[in-house]
Amino acid sequence: MSELSADGVSVAFAGLKALSEVSLKVSSGQILGLIGPNGAGKTTLVNVLTGFQAPTSGAVLLDGASLTGAEAHEVRRRGIARTFQGGRLFRDLPVIDNLEVTGLGLGLSRAAAIREAEEMLDWIGIASLADRIAGTLPYTDERRVAIGRALMRQPKFLLLDEPAAGMSAQEANDLSDLIRRIARERDCGVLLIEHNVGLVLGVCDHIVVLDSGAVIETGPPAAIRASETVRHAYMGTAADTDLPVQEALV
Amino acid sequence: MRQTSSLTILRRTVSTPVILILLLVAFAILSWAVGSRPFNQTVIDILVQVTLVTGLYIFIGNSGVISFGHAAFACLGGYVIAWTTIKPMMKKNAMPGLPDWLMSMEIGWWAAAALAALWAALWAGIFGAILMRLSGIAASIATFAMLAMINAIYSNWSGVTGGTSSIVGIPIIRSVWPYLAVASLAVIIAWAYSISRHGLILRAARDEPTAARASGVDIPRARLIAFVLSGAVMGAGGAMLALSIGVVTPNTFYLGLTFTTLSMLVVGGMGSLSGAVLGVLILSSLIQVLRWLEAGVQIGTSTFALPGGVQEIGLGVVMILILMFRPTGIMGNRELKFPWRR
Numbered sequence: 309m310s311e312l313s314a315d316g317v318s319v320a321f322a323g324l325k326a327l328s329e330v331s332l333k334v335s336s337g338q339i340l341g342l343i344g345p346n347g348a349g350k351t352t353l354v355n356v357l358t359g360f361q362a363p364t365s366g367a368v369l370l371d372g373a374s375l376t377g378a379e380a381h382e383v384r385r386r387g388i389a390r391t392f393q394g395g396r397l398f399r400d401l402p403v404i405d406n407l408e409v410t411g412l413g414l415g416l417s418r419a420a421a422i423r424e425a426e427e428m429l430d431w432i433g434i435a436s437l438a439d440r441i442a443g444t445l446p447y448t449d450e451r452r453v454a455i456g457r458a459l460m461r462q463p464k465f466l467l468l469d470e471p472a473a474g475m476s477a478q479e480a481n482d483l484s485d486l487i488r489r490i491a492r493e494r495d496c497g498v499l500l501i502e503h504n505v506g507l508v509l510g511v512c513d514h515i516v517v518l519d520s521g522a523v524i525e526t527g528p529p530a531a532i533r534a535s536e537t538v539r540h541a542y543m544g545t546a547a548d549t550d551l552p553v554q555e556a557l558v
Numbered sequence: 559m560r561q562t563s564s565l566t567i568l569r570r571t572v573s574t575p576v577i578l579i580l581l582l583v584a585f586a587i588l589s590w591a592v593g594s595r596p597f598n599q600t601v602i603d604i605l606v607q608v609t610l611v612t613g614l615y616i617f618i619g620n621s622g623v624i625s626f627g628h629a630a631f632a633c634l635g636g637y638v639i640a641w642t643t644i645k646p647m648m649k650k651n652a653m654p655g656l657p658d659w660l661m662s663m664e665i666g667w668w669a670a671a672a673l674a675a676l677w678a679a680l681w682a683g684i685f686g687a688i689l690m691r692l693s694g695i696a697a698s699i700a701t702f703a704m705l706a707m708i709n710a711i712y713s714n715w716s717g718v719t720g721g722t723s724s725i726v727g728i729p730i731i732r733s734v735w736p737y738l739a740v741a742s743l744a745v746i747i748a749w750a751y752s753i754s755r756h757g758l759i760l761r762a763a764r765d766e767p768t769a770a771r772a773s774g775v776d777i778p779r780a781r782l783i784a785f786v787l788s789g790a791v792m793g794a795g796g797a798m799l800a801l802s803i804g805v806v807t808p809n810t811f812y813l814g815l816t817f818t819t820l821s822m823l824v825v826g827g828m829g830s831l832s833g834a835v836l837g838v839l840i841l842s843s844l845i846q847v848l849r850w851l852e853a854g855v856q857i858g859t860s861t862f863a864l865p866g867g868v869q870e871i872g873l874g875v876v877m878i879l880i881l882m883f884r885p886t887g888i889m890g891n892r893e894l895k896f897p898w899r900r
Contacts, residue, residue, distance in 0.1 A: 358772065380771035389772070396769040398762045400891070409762040412755040413774035418567060421755075457773065 310371050310464045311335045312388060312497060317356055317366035319349075319521075326352045327521045329366070334465060334497040339487060341512035341529075342501045345542060348518040350501045351393070354467050357499070358390045359383035370464075385414060389463035393470045395450040399443030403453050404429065406442050410460040421460075428456045432486065448479050455486065465497040466490060472504045480504055484511045509533060517541065567753055573896040575749040578835045579742045582608060585839075586738045598734060599802075600846055605737035606798045607838045610815070611822045612744040613791030615834035617784045618823060620757055622764035623693070626816055627685075627701030630708040631789040632796030633811035634681055635674035637712065639800040640725045642670040648727040655717020667731055671740065671797040678793020679786050681708075686785035690778040693767075705816065712808040722808060730804040740798050744791050748831050756783050821877040827887025832894040837887065841873065848872045 313333035319326045327349045334340045342350050355361035357368055359380040368375040375383055384390075398406050404425050411421025429435045434452050437445065442453060451471050458466055468487070472480045484507055490496050502508045508515060509529040517525040517532065519541040525532060532538055582605065589601035614628050641649075641656065642663050649661055665673075689700045712719045719725075731737075751757045760780045763770035767777060800806050818841075826837020854863035880887060 360768075360771070379776075381774050381776045384772055384774040392769065392772070396766055396772075398766050398769065400765060401762065405758070409758060409770070409775075410773035412759050413770065415774075418755050418758070457769075460773075 309336050310387075310497065311369075312357065312465045312499075313369045314353065314357060315367045315369060317353065317363045317368065319352055319356060319361060320364045325521050327356070327363075330518070330521070330523055331366075332516050332523070332526075334499050336464065336497050337491050337495045338514065339491050339498045339500060339512045341508035341515040342499060342518060343503075343505055343508055343515060343532075344518035344524075347520075349521040350518055351469055352521075353518070354390060354469050354499070354501060357383075357467060358388055381413070384463075387462075387464035388467070389458035389460075389465070390467040391451070391454040391458050391469055391471060393473065395454050397442040397445075397450060397453055397457070399441075401442055402439050403434075403442055403445070404438040406453055407457050407460055410457050414461045416461070424460060425456075428459060432456045432459075447474050451475075451483070452486070455490075459490065459494070459496070462494065463496060465499065467499045467501075469501050470503060471500070472502055472507050475504075480507050483507070487511055571749070571753050571893075574832060574893040575745050577894045577896070578745050578832060581835065581839070582738055582741055582745075586734045589734050598732065600842075601734055602732075602737050602802050604838060604842045605734070605741040606795060606802055607819070607822065607842060608741040608835055609737075609744045609798055610792060610795035610819050611826075611834045611838050612741070612748050612831070613788045613795050614819050614823050615828070615831060616748050616751055616788035616791060617781075618788075619829050619831065619834065620752060620760045620764065620784050621781050622828075623781065624698045624820075624828075625701040626698055626820070627703075627705040628788065628792050629811045629813075629815040629819070630705040631678040631682060631792035632799060632815060633708055633712055633808060634678040635671075635793030635796030636800040636806045636811055637719060637725075638674035638677050638793070639667075639670050639728055639797045640720075640806050642673060643667065643729055643801075644725070644727040652720045652723075652725050652727070653718055655715075667729075667736060667801055671794050671801075674797035675790040675794040678796070679790035682786045682789025683782070686782045686789070690781040690785060705812070709808050709812050719808070724805050724807045726805050728800055728804045728806070731801045737798055737802065740794055744794065745831065745835065747787065747791060748834075751784070751787055752831060756780060760784055818873070821873055823887075824877055825880045825887055827889035827891070829886065829891040830889040830893055832892070833887050833889030836889060836894075840888070841876065844872060844876065845869055 311333055315331055317330045318328050330353060332340065342353065344350055352361060356363050359378050359382065362377055370386060370388065375386065398409060404422065407425035407428055408421040411424050412418065416424065429438055432452055432455065434449065437449060437453065445453065455471065472483050475483065487498055487500065488511060491498050500508060500512060509532065512529060514528055515526065515532045516523055517538050524541055525535050525537050585601050585604060589598045610632060617625055641660055642665050646662050646664060649656060685704050689697060689704065692700050713722045759775050763775050763777045763780055770777060796811060822837040822841045823834055825841055827833025848869040851864045852866055852868055854861045
């Protein structure tokens with residue numbers, strides 16, 4: 309049983325506070341949702357948790373040991389993987405090589421990395437895409453390849469940054485199934501950042517709501533659904549066109 | 559069913575070095591068959607350039623970081639040849655400050671070239687440990703600073719390098735085969751590196767550095783491996799250059815060499831080993847033709863000659879045209895392959 313936590317994390321860019329005193333924790337097999345309006349600091353928090361952004365103050369802990377100040381590649385090697393908004397696949401490489409490179413980065417030989425990459429594509433159900441050049445993939449497949457790449461070498465935690473953006477209802481449904489399988493079958497802790505609030509309410513065990521860099525609410529989906537504070541945070545922004553909160557909260 | 563053994567990777571990519579080496583062998587045989595002294599020297603020049611540009615490709619091609627400093631490694635290699643192959647009697651006059659063991663050393667060309675590669679690799683490791691933490695234009699400018707530093711040291715450390723004056727007395731090798739052997743070895747090393755896990759990792763980091771870091775890739779370390787390897791090949795290239803002309807000065811390995819090797823790589827295609835080799839063959843041929851025209855061509859009763867300097871101008875024009883119309887070079891990211899292989 310592992311636990312990843314942010315402990316009073318603050319980040320300031322040129323005096324502007326992006327995050328103030330944010331704390332949260334995810335444990336093995338748990339799916340934690342992170343929601344909040346645009347600019348709430350969700351991606352900044354993921355960057356802090358994965359070593360892409362050093363916090364101004366506060367700490368990141370993995371099983372009690374500090375990860376603060378570790379480089380991104382070291383964080384990944386210690387078992388914390390992530391995906392990016394917009395995929396960031398190695399566009400000129402075939403899908404299989406996208407996964408292989410991650411295996412290599414984590415210390416496998418080429419043959420062993422290819423073997424694990426094939427097993428992973430199989431597990432996700434996209435083995436048929438193995439030889440496609442990553443840059444030619446449609447949106448949905450791109451996301452699934454990115455998830456497969458992040459799952460190489462069995463990370464303890466997976467941080468998904470808006471994996472459902474631009475997906476249809478059916479595709480988002482398939483994604484929910486995949487996220488559940490990642491948590492249950494691989495005993496991986498998942499932190500899910502998503503604008504599709506319906507998806508988050510449906511798949512997460514626990515949810516943290518961020519607004520203007522601070523945690524404004526935490527709790528199980530039912531509590532979040534009923535929360536006046538959350539409703540107010542969303543309604544108070546101009547973002548209700550791309551945030552189907554009203555429908556999602558019904 | 560996909561095949562996953564390392565043998566498959568080998569078989570899928572081996573045609574590239576085979577084609578390139580066959581191309582070099584063809585040039586060597588041509589010069590041996592023609593038997594003319596100037597042509598022989600031209601082919602030797604080309605093979606030396608192939609070694610140098612291949613060395614440059616190992617770093618620039620795989621990392622995507624342009625280095626303006628690799629001529630420094632050729633300089634380090636070239637002077638190792640001067641230190642270890644010139645007769646002790648002559649060394650005493652030109653480089654009186656050499657330590658006794660080096661003063662009395664006189665070894666064969668291949669051992670000297672191997673030492674040259676090691677010496678260059680050592681310094682690539684030392685400089686690289688600092689420079690590889692930089693990215694983009696900052697890294698490029700820092701490599702240029704490294705070149706200027708090494709040039710300044712070799713120009714001023716008179717006792718050991720003879721300062722800016724020419725060091726003569728290097729036993730010249732006039733046979734084309736040693737140059738062919740070293741150039742072929744350089745091509746094999748570059749190919750082996752590019753299909754190795756280190757090469758694949760570095761190319762991925764070149765194309766998408768953020769995702770590479772999130773994939774556990776230590777980018778400075780991946781770059782350093784390429785830098786040291788390319789420094790070693792460059793050192794061997796500098797050694798062969800010294801052995802082909804018999805003279806070294808610090809300026810043999812300075813801005814002129816930086817410009818020609820970089821333009822050959824740019825014209826051929828920075829992301830491709832085949833491009834590196836083809837760039838040398840194409841630009842060397844162009845340089846040769848311009849040299850003939852500069853020397854004057856007899857047409858009927860009149861002699862037609864281009865003014866001096868046209869050679870450098872021609873090289874610059876070709877480089878600019880390629881950058882305008884084919885910015886990734888002649889080969890882009892592709893490699894030459896036998897048509898029946900994928």
